[in-house]
Amino acid sequence: MSVPEITPTQLAGGKGKPVLIAAAGLGTGAKALWIDAAAYLEDFQVIGIDLPGHGASPASTEPWTMAELATAVADLAVRLRESGDIDPAQPLYFAGVSLAGGLALQLGLDYPQLFSGLGVLCSGAKIGEPQAWLDRAGTVRNSGTPTMVVGSAQRWFAPGFIEQNAEATTRLLHTLQNADRFAYAHACQALAGFDVRGRLGEIATPVIAIAGGADEVCPPAFAEAVAAGVQHGQSAVVDAAAHQAPAEAPGETARLLRGFFLGN
Template sequence: MSIPAIKATRLTGPGAPVLIAGPSLGTTALPLWNRAAAALDTFTVIGWDLPGHGASPAAGDGFSIDDLAAAVADLVRGARRSGDIAAGVPVFYAGVSLGGAVGLQLGLDHGDLFDGLAVMCSGAKIGDAEGWEERADTVRAQGTPTQITGSAQRWFAPGFMEREPAAAAALLHSLQDADRFSYAYCCSALANFDVRERLPDITVPVLAVAGAEDAVTPPSFADLIADRVTNGTAAVVNEAAHLVPAEQPAQTAQLLKDFFGAQYLEGI
């Protein structure tokens, strides 16, 4: 395995501090985060895409959650070196589902780069290995469109697709357009991810957020993370399932402003 190539997209204008926004499997940063990013008007929001999703090239080989975290860390370090992130400006991370798993790995392996982490609609272990490998085999053979119906049911709370058809369609198109092999590699990475016993080693402040109607990573997953990390807080977003930033962008932005703002003020 090697560190996969990922690309980042600036979702808002310049500001301080910086928020690195991570995706869920099958989504891309723009449709997942664009409305929440607009409400995060005091931050520079930079979204990154998974291999084979959106702006990031397809993966040529398998990778782990550790590798994805290393790729995000490289993005931050590169932005520091180039001056895209100015010296002294605080950097935060918020990731959804698989992107949240990457956030936990960042806390374990690269915590010195971040002033706070938000792990959203995610868990220290998500699903079971057999289920992920079965999905990987299906997508590898038949493509990502096989996942659209199931993902629509898991991703959105009841009524969202009718209330926000354009937002839902953009997210489902991201899934349809994802490279099948890269998606399968993501499934395999999740199959091998389990940091439940390592959570106490994360010392960066962590906000664990759950959608009240999320059947994949319910609020108990957020509670476990918040209870076990050194400095954790849990929050539940009502009328949301698995893609909280897209489903409830204003509430997402406020949660992040409140949590990261407190960390920022403490550091001044």
């Protein structure tokens, strides 16, 4: 096990504003997923981060845990502040989708002083079943990420989205197809070992849990459980979205995050 390397990408804004680290989940990339929502997040400097082997981040060479990924994010935030790429005097927020929503909870547990607020999007304190993730890891390791495209398209998007939003759909599915197969498998293994349902009460950082109304992977009940379990939680449902809310409903997703983090 090791701490993986992740690469930041500036998506919007500039120094002198509150900083939002916007993270993408399994099979997606920060730019592909967050670029439309970033246009509505003008109050923030938005920094996107990709999972290992996805988008701009190099592929992991060893398995990693969610705790190790949280360490990678925390280390990155410290480096960005020390280098002056983000304003160290400004508050720092984190929002992640799916696996990266679970990562938000892990950051709340392991680095409680680092972030002023956390966004858990289309996610939960446990996602899926361990054996199913291990089986998927084996499939992708042997056959590649293109084997996941059809099933992911069915799970990711609300009915009608693909037909009405070809460009957004294409960029997300291309990111999946181009993801490193071994790094994708490592992410599946991390999900297999992730379950913080019994530790939610330890999280004191304010949390907003946002669910897609049509999400069958992480339905609204998951968001409600997170919000009820942490010390300072709120939940919301984006009816028009399934499992990729920042791409499916960028304006509403941004409005919810901005309102929770900044009170406007």
